[in-house]
Amino acid sequence: MRSMLGSVLFDLDGTLLDTAPDMHAALVKLMAEHDRAPLPFERVRNHVSHGSQALVALGFPDAAPDFAEHLKKRYLEIYARDLCQATCLFPGLPDLLEACEDRGWALGVVTNKPGWLTDPLLDALGLHARMATVVSGDTLPQRKPAPEPMWLAARQTGLPPERHCYWGDAERDIAAGRAAGMSTLIAGWGYIDTDQTPEQWGADGRLEHPDAFWPWYANTPTPETGLAS
Structure with missing residues (x-):
């Protein structure tokens, strides 16, 4: 009751x-490392609850499984470095x-x-x-x-x-x-x-x-x- x-x-x-602002910022930095244009915040926000794997897939939909795993590890490194800037x-x-x-x-x-x-x-x-x-x-x-x-x-x-x-x-x-x-x-x-x-x-x-x-x-x-x- x-x-x-x-x-x-x-x-x-x-x-x-x-946490979406900081998680989006980490994805933008990761994409910049691979010369990809950033995704707008509005496109990323509602995917944040699905975790880092979903965010990497959003930014790199064409990544092969092994490379996607590498990207996920790098994403987490970037995110952990600036964990609480805007959260x-x-x-x-x-x-x-x-x-x-x-x-x-x-x-x-x-x-x-x-x-x-x-x-x-x-x-x-x-x-x-x-x-x-x-x-x-x-x-x-x-x-x-x-x-x-x-x-x-x-x-x-x-x-x-x-x-x-x-x-x-x-x-x-x-x-x-x-x-x-x-x-x-x-x-x-x-x-x-x-x-x-x-x-x-x-x-x-x-x-x-x-x-x-x-x-x-x-x-x-x-x-x-x-x-x-």
Whole structure:
């Protein structure tokens, strides 16, 4: 039940943090190294949640598999060098995080981004110390959409899965949260391209701004009374 929530967990890219400017900048630099014209930001933004492999494929659609792997490694080198130049919390999230902390709720991140990028990024923004759990893409053998990273996050917060609400901007986020027994919300401000169909993901709701979380949370029957909390 939403009225029993005690934790909010976030996907990283496109949900908690607007990393697209820095990830786009890294792709532009990589393409320049190979004398390719840069792709506009608008073309790249909504592919960021699909990771470095998808971005390299966007910039180098004709690359053979071995060369694409080389490009991906180089892309990550460039990105790691300038990891947090323009990255920031999405608008509304600073207040949302503070409000959750005022309630005594646990905060956390579950992402497929590798830990060697996730941890320094959260540190640079002063967020790591505020998180009760940070589960990265290489923390476990399994990654989203598998539920195991979500269960680990729940264990680390000390709360059962049903007391968590997971926010994400990709189908795998919602699938992982649902499989783990958590409430799930789509971050409508995230990196959702026109080929995706979020209305079919089976989430418990969609937020167009973080402030919309509180009406969503309040408009729920309690287990005892059947009335809104």
